[in-house]
Amino acid sequence: xxxxxxxxxxxWPVEIGEKRDPALLLGPIAVHPTRQGExxxxxxxxxxxxxxxxxxxxxxxxxxxxxxxxxxxxTRSHASRLEFPRPYNPDRLLARELxxxxxxxxxxxxxxxxxxxxxx
Numbered sequence: 001x002x003x004x005x006x007x008x009x010x011x012w013p014v015e016i017g018e019k020r021d022p023a024l025l026l027g028p029i030a031v032h033p034t035r036q037g038e039x040x041x042x043x044x045x046x047x048x049x050x051x052x053x054x055x056x057x058x059x060x061x062x063x064x065x066x067x068x069x070x071x072x073x074x075t076r077s078h079a080s081r082l083e084f085p086r087p088y089n090p091d092r093l094l095a096r097e098l099x100x101x102x103x104x105x106x107x108x109x110x111x112x113x114x115x116x117x118x119x120x
Contacts, residue, residue: 007031009044011052014061016082017108023095024052025110026062045072049098058102061110063092072096081107 012025026048031041049072052060062069063084066076078095081103097103 004032006035007040007044009048011048011060013113014110015113016106016110019106019108020114021059021106022057022113023059023061023106023110024057026060027064042072049073049096053098058097058099059106060096060098062094063088064094065092066094069094078103083109085110 007030009029010027012027014023014025015021016023026045029041029044031038031044049060059078060074061079061082062074064074066074073096074094075096076091076094078097079093082093082095084090084093095103
C-alpha cells in the first residue's frame with residue numbers, strides 16, 4: 001500500500017500598502033487528478049481559513065475566479081482598493097475578511113512580508 005498526497009494548499013504572508021497591513025495570500029491549491037471532485041479542495045480551504053483565523057490573521061487574498069471562490073467568502077469588493085504586482089488581472093484579485101471590517105481602511109500595493117508588519 002502506498003501513501004499518496006491527495007491535495008495541498010499554501011499561504012504566503014504579505015503586507016498591504018504604506019501601513020504594511022498584514023494579510024495571507026492563498027495559493028496555490030491543488031488536488032491530485034484522481035481525487036478531484038471529492039470536495040478535498042473545498043475542505044482544505046474551509047479548514048485552513050479557520051486555522052488562519054485562530055492564529056490571529058484578519059484578512060486573506062487570492063487570485064482566482066470570483067464565481068468559484070465566492071462560496072468561501074471571497075469577493076472583489078474587499079479587494080477594490082488593493083493593487084497586485086503585474087502582470088495580473090484586477091478582476092481576479094479577491095479578498096476575504098476573517099475579522100469584519102479588516103479591509104475598511106486597507107489599501108495599496110500587496111508586497112511580500114517584510115517581517116516588519118504592524119499587527120491589527
